[in-house]
Amino acid sequence: MNHQAILRFRRLGILTIIAVYLVILAGGIVRASGAGMGCPDWPTCFGQWIPPTDEAQLPADYHEIYARRGYENTQFNPVKTWTEYGNRLVGATTGLLVLLTAWASRIFLRMDKTIFYLSLGNVFLIGFQGWLGSAVVASNLKPFMITFHMLMALAIVALVVYTIARSQRDALGRLDVGGLPDKFKTVLIAVMAMTLLQVMMGTQVREAVDFIAHEHSYIDRKYWRDDFPVIFYVHRSFSSIILLTNLWLVWKLHRSAARQNLLYRTGLAIVSVIGIAILAGITLDRLGFPAVAQPVHLLMANVIFGLQFFLYIGLGYAGRTPLMFGENGEIKPDSPTLTG
Structure with a gap:
C-alpha cells in the first residue's frame, strides 16, 4: 500500500x-x-x-x-x-x-x-x-x-x-468511546440540528443587516442595532442553549475518553470556537456592529458545524476493528467489510 x-x-x-x-x-x-x-x-x-x-x-x-x-x-x-x-x-x-x-x-x-x-x-x-x-x-x-x-x-x-x-477509519477505529452514554450520539445529532437552525437564523439576521446597511449607505453602524428584527434576539438567546448542550457533550467526553483522544480534543475545539462566535456576536451587538466582527462570527458558525460533523463521523468509526491491507492495497480476507 x-x-x-x-x-x-x-x-x-x-x-x-x-x-x-x-x-x-x-x-x-x-x-x-x-x-x-x-x-x-x-x-x-x-x-x-x-x-x-x-x-x-x-x-x-x-x-x-x-x-x-x-x-x-x-x-x-x-x-x-x-x-x-x-x-x-x-x-x-x-x-x-x-x-x-x-x-x-x-x-x-x-x-x-x-x-x-x-x-x-x-x-x-x-x-x-x-x-x-x-x-x-x-x-x-x-x-x-x-x-x-x-x-x-x-x-x-x-x-x-x-x-x-x-x-482514516483505521486510526479512528482504535479510539475507545465505550464509556460514553448511549444517548450521547442522539444528543450530538440534536446539537448539529440546533447548529444548522442557528446558522439559518443567522442568515436571516444577515439579510436584515444587509438591508439596514444599504439604507444607511454602509455608514453609521452604531445605529443599525435600532432596526434589528425580532429574529436577532431569538438568534442571540439560542446561542446559550447551544453552548450548554455542547458543554454537556464535552463533559461526557472528558469523563470517558483519554485526554489524547482525538474526539475529546475535537469536543474542546467545538466549545472554544463557540466561545469565539459568542464573543464576536457580543461585539456586533454592543460595539456598533464593527465590520471585522461579522465575517469572524459567520466563519466560526460554519467551523462549529464542521467540527460537530467530524465528531459524529468519528464516533461512528470509533471502536471498530481497523481494516487490514495487503502490499498492493487490497483488503485482506479477515478484514471487516466496508460499511458506513
Whole structure:
C-alpha cells in the first residue's frame, strides 16, 4: 500500500477544508464591506480578467453599459472591486484543490472506491458552487441566493470531512468511546440540528443587516442595532442553549475518553470556537456592529458545524476493528467489510 500517496490525499483534503472556510470568510468580508457588486460581471471583473485599479481605466460610458445589463448606479470603487476579486481568487484556488484531491483519491480505487467517488462528486459540487456564485451576481445579490450559496459551502465541507475521515477509519477505529452514554450520539445529532437552525437564523439576521446597511449607505453602524428584527434576539438567546448542550457533550467526553483522544480534543475545539462566535456576536451587538466582527462570527458558525460533523463521523468509526491491507492495497480476507 502506498502510504505516501494516502498521506498526500489526506493533506490535500485538509487543505481543501481550510480553503473552503477561507472562501466563507472571504464571502463574509465581501458582505460586511458591501463589496458584493464590486465586480458587476462574472467571470471577468469590469470586463477584465485582472480588474482595474482606477476608474480612468474603464470606458467613459461604463455606467450606461452596465445599466443596460440590469445593474443601475454601478460605481467603480477600487477597494470593493479588489475585495470581491480576492474572494473569487480564493474560490478558484479552492476549486483547484478539490481537483487535486480527486486526482489523489484514485489510490483508493483498490481499497475503498467510495472515497474516490465522493472526491469526484465534490468536483461537481464545487463546479455547481462556482456557477451559483455567478448566479448570485446575476441576481443582483438576492438574499435567498446568497444564503443558498453559503449552505452549499457547508455541504462541500461536510462531504470533504466525511471523505477524509473515511480514509482514516483505521486510526479512528482504535479510539475507545465505550464509556460514553448511549444517548450521547442522539444528543450530538440534536446539537448539529440546533447548529444548522442557528446558522439559518443567522442568515436571516444577515439579510436584515444587509438591508439596514444599504439604507444607511454602509455608514453609521452604531445605529443599525435600532432596526434589528425580532429574529436577532431569538438568534442571540439560542446561542446559550447551544453552548450548554455542547458543554454537556464535552463533559461526557472528558469523563470517558483519554485526554489524547482525538474526539475529546475535537469536543474542546467545538466549545472554544463557540466561545469565539459568542464573543464576536457580543461585539456586533454592543460595539456598533464593527465590520471585522461579522465575517469572524459567520466563519466560526460554519467551523462549529464542521467540527460537530467530524465528531459524529468519528464516533461512528470509533471502536471498530481497523481494516487490514495487503502490499498492493487490497483488503485482506479477515478484514471487516466496508460499511458506513
